[in-house]
Amino acid sequence: MATEATMKKPPRRWHIGVFLLPAFLIYTAIMILPLAGTLQFSLFRNIDQHQTFVGLENFRTLFGDPRWADGFWNALYNNVIFFIINMLVQNPVGILLAALLSSSKLRFSAFYRTAIFVPTILSFVIVGFAWKLILSPLWGVAPDLLNMIGLKSLFSPWLGMEKSALVTISLISVWQFIGIPMMLIYAALLTIPDEVIEAAECDGITGMSQFWKIKLPLILPSIGIISILTFVGNFNAFDLIYTAQGALAGPNYSTDILGTFLYRAFFGFQLQIGDPNMGAAIATMMFLIILVGVGIYLFFVQTRLRRYQF
């Protein structure tokens, strides 16, 4: 190829620029520059109607002023729990469902696949509100259901109680997004060649041990991608909490995560006036958290994953 190119000495290849330019321009103007702008904005503060450079002053306020710091640490803590529940429930259950679906002789698998993916296509508004109604003690759906299996005494308004609200919201998020790990793992399992599976069977490795010893190592890269998608998605979440619990992420901020905290800082709520500079500072912290997480993944996990080519 290289020698060919030098032999022909092609003229300037304008078409490369033409192909790249629209995507490059829109992406740079609407995504990269605003991200950079937000980072920069976090170093300024509005003093006497003028944006004045204040260095790291906003971050000092964020971590030093208890009114901000408490909120931030609370949101970060909740966000970590939110992420852990998503990782521990959504991904293993998604993998289990995908493993069951990928058995070649299973009937109705197209139906199951389609049905289980339905919550993923619904908007947060629907999901948040639908669950709010279903779990509401005003409407008897959840207590009635528990009554049917004789567990009515277990019911309580989970979304309304400080102790259980965050776990409940996390599980609703799991319910909504389980389709994504399921689909991606399902696709990965289908790409494992039959010869590999047949060879395993010849060696007497079947059923569960076949899954653990043969299939799981082969789909580890996909599990890695799912984990990182879950991480980025969870630390960027906002909509579900906003629709189910409101911008105040009640009760008593027990479901407040970084996304809702950013929203309140930026736009204000009730008695507090919105402060774009503090919003930018929080967005910068979220940016750093995501960057560190992705970095850890890329350097410590990605490089150790073994990929197999068939």
Next chain:
Amino acid sequence: MSRATSSLPRTVAAHAVLIAYTVIALFPVLVIVINSFKSRGAIFRTPLALPGPQTFDLIGYATVLSQGNFPLYFWNSLVVTVVSLFLVLLFGAMAAFALSEYRFRGNTLMGLYLALGIMIPIRLGTVAILQLMVASGLVNTLTALILVYTAQGLPLAIFILSEFMKLVSADLKDAGRIDGLSEYTIFFRLVLPLVRPSMATVAVFTMIPIWNDLWFPLILAPAENTKTVTLGAQLFLGQFVTNWNAVLAALSLAILPVLILYLIFSRQLIRGITSGAVK
């Protein structure tokens, strides 16, 4: 699992687990839709029963259609989604073609630069995006949303499509070049039709978050005539929170169009995903 392992108890267990999860996945949706057709009393008395002749009532739908401006919201959502999707697919495919087809200086760097957006959510740039839109007078226009969603969709689209375009046979393209086709004709006439299945996958992955987004409509275009259906439903639900008929009807109206679209495209989606790129 193949023949050797597909014993009866195992199959039954697999079906049991899948049926159980299917019920969990569909139950909330069904409860909402079923109850939206019932009278207020029946909603509370027998929430789990199907609407019968005595309990059937469309009052909720009547309220929604008379109160909310839903046809307009729906139209706004449709315009924003379709136009952004078109731009993401067109510009994304063009950039993916440039990156996968040509060797030029900075190719890898450009690829990495464009992939950055997969990991970093555009939402974190909201503060500056809002300022940008205010400065250019685009607040409360659908254009603002379309621009943001196009930028948001491009990184993943470019990443997936360039993986697929690497698979298009080089001989075919070279044959086209020998026949004197321009690079543009090769792209639009030869390559694009061949990557159609992967375009469908990208389309679904791009479309769902755009249609469902609440953040940017709330911040960039909250005016009455630019509200999207997601934002409109959110505000409507907030106002009518005690009118259960209306709330359930509004939720059902928001669910059904997406559900129908999904059922139409689900075959394409599975084929696209399982054909390779998103491994």
